[in-house]
Amino acid sequence: MLKRFVFLFALVLSVVTLSACGDEVDELVMGFIPSQDAGNIATTAEPLEEFLSEELGIPVRAEVMADFSGLIEAMRTQQVDIGFLNPFGFVQAEDRADVEVILKSIRHGDDFYVAQYTVPADSPIETLDDLIATEGLVWAYPDDLSTSGFLFPAKQLMDMGIENLDNHFQRLRVGGHDNAMMQLVDGQADFATTFNDARDTLEEEFPNIHEDLRVIGYTDAIPNDTISVRSELSDDLKQQITDAFMSLNENEEMLAIMNEIYTWDGIAVAESSDYDIVREVFAQFEDELSN
DSSP states (O other), X not given: OHHHHHHHHHHHHHHHHHHHTTOOOSOEEEEEOOSSOHHHHHHHTHHHHHHHHHHHTSOEEEEEOSSHHHHHHHHHTTSOSEEEEOHHHHHHHHHHHOXXXXXXXXXXXXXXXXXXXXXXXXOSOOSHHHHHHOOSEEEEESOTTOXXXXXXXXXXXXXXXXXXXXXXXXXXXXXXXXXXXXXXXXXXXXEEEEETTGGGGGTTTOTTHHHHEEEEEEOSOEEOOEEEEOXXXXXXXXXXHHHXXXXXXXXXXXXXXXXXXXXXXXXXXXXXXXXXXXXXXXXXXXXXXXX
């Protein structure tokens, strides 16, 4: 009873504060994109919804979007308040929807990561040079806007000499990093590009996956994914959201949830300039992605 009273008091206080600053918010929507099964993300995020609702004094609801483009559009139209955007998604969302990055993920103690190239263990492909030398390979990847799943590997392959990706490969967009790994497990693709190490997402179902799938190379460093907010949220509410998420660093239960959703180990403050290298890569594909 006391806990419920404290929550209701916080909720009333929050509504009064937000009304005073001219920002009428009666619910916050968090937008996720699937790095794994969408239903699993929605279920896993439920304790996070409850935690943030209590911390902020506003109901918080998680919504899993179909893809990056859908999340960006939802933030542009002010339908999603908090977006878990990958680096390329953030760069696009900042340009198209004026979103603001507030936080970034920490994995294994770092605020950056790499993309990896994976093949079946018995594949004759040994190196990235073999990918360049062999035409017609089926390339499985999550999404055209996936930073590690497509854009950084695509730029690297083009820099290594491939003039036209569509002519050289059979591109297979599969909607998630775990799905890209599954194409290799099922024999539907010759190689896949994902974050490092996406094999872990399937290890429970396939205990031998690290032996069955082999990594042949990596990209350059990529800044980690973001927590970004829509343009019309008040500065006060943006700060409250920032503080609430930063408090997860001291909450092992909530960090475990973030790790299960996106393999995050921690959260750090982020600035737009952290993603300048991503803007450079995005510029190379902007015309293609705008079609």
